[in-house]
Amino acid sequence: MMHEDTVLLRAGNLSKAYGNGCSRCESPEARNLEKNYCPHCGTVYALQDVSFALYTGEILGIVGESGSGKSTLMQCLYFDQPVTSGEFQLNSYKGGTVNLFEESDQVKRYIRNYHLGKVYQNPMLGLKMKFSSISNIAEKMISAGHRNVGVMQERASELLSHVNIPAFRMKEAPQNFSGGMQQRVQIAKALSNNPPILLLDEITTGLDLSVQAKVLDLIKTIRRDFQITMMLVSHDLGVIRMLADRTLVMLNGRIIEHGLTDQILEDPQQAYTQELVHSLL
């Protein structure tokens, strides 16, 4: 639930194109709204004028079919990908007065280290598979300037046990772990510097149902124990229903509907969302 009505993160008119565009697709009006790519030059308009706010304490769900731009949105907010245009403010950084997309790489690194934690859809992108699990947690701490092995090791062990990695496996490299364990190591890593916001991208995709349930329970306990605000991407409405307070529905790189999750599930306004919800029932 929203504890306070304060905006923690704001994204304004965020756009991301893969490709340079051509004269046929330069203006957004000329683009076919049904598709997110230009048939003439192949440019993919993965995000088109995406605007939303994230409030303190909430879990904001993002749902949409494959290719709708969910991962791209997460990547842009974590500076994994440069945006084409748009604004991004965090109220924890300079009171939300600066567009973080325009800051230096050093500032972006600082934001990644202290203000955000991210769990990637693909654990290969989020973890150093050959380093020990403890080292994976410490990586973010080292990057934030920690230079005390004992302190980092203690913090890493604490977080790993919080996500139920048994102590005797903490020195092992995640390449030996199951998919569910790898996601849990990623979650521990994301929490290492106590960020106010977690970005979670398809954290249960590809896992067995019973393992999925455990990871979802873990998200609930983490929300309770760390009082952290989250953005949760999933193409699975069941996951969204279970965890998200509010939900954005994405299609072809745009937000086509947003509101309280219950409202969207009970009374979807857009035809696309209605279809989506009916397929769940």
Place this chain on the structure above:
Amino acid sequence: MNSSYNYAFFDEGSKREIRRAILKAIAIPGYQVPFASREMPIARGWGTGGLQITLSIIGRSDTLKVIDQGSDESVNAVNIKKLITLTTDVPVTNDAEKATIIQSRHRIPEKPLNENQVLVLQVPLPEPLRFFEPSEYATKKLHAEKEYSGAYLILFDEIIRLGRMAGGADHPVEVNGRYVMAPSPIPKFDNPKMHESQALILLGAGREKKIYAVPPYTKVASLAFDDYPFQREKSIGQTCRLCGASGVFMDELTDDETGSTSYQCNDTSYCLERMNSHDA
């Protein structure tokens, strides 16, 4: 001297180009300068980077010493010396004090070097972040941003898995408070010799096409953690069975028959000189 080759094997244009890379390396201590590494009459990975530096800076007034893992007489050292003396007229010495250019693989001589000397180190892997980040494009950015978490993470992981910073050689160093650099596979024992070294240190990687440098009197700090300070290999109580030296880098020898362990200076010319002075 074989006069069918240009002096020091290379044509003057090539030497000048390599010297320009060297000058840039000296101007930006610890920064890896790309250079057009040439095909050499020895195989890449056998010291071609160091050799190209040596050939570009050597002149008629120089005296050369070449060592390979502490030995002046190993096949590699001898071959490199042969190539250089065939194409130059410089005298060769084993005495670290008499040399003006010392090309070395895996060691810095025990005798402190001075301002009139250049130490040329052969480098197999110049990128200290490579194990952490395979992409050259990415490591270049990390250097530009002075983002060296990866180098610390490699050491941290050793401590977690093995209880200590276990790598014996090529322990990364921060040069002049800015760039982190691979000192080449010298033992940790030699790392402190780089700090405020009176001699210019040039490092060359032929296969990887990089030259970098530590100018004289430059701060060189081995990476470490607050609670795990940098430590050289311990040689406490070890004395050389030949010359009786202590406090230098030793090779450990095991007698096949008795199984007993003894020690011997790794720097053979240093050892020999001490033995000769005992005899005198």
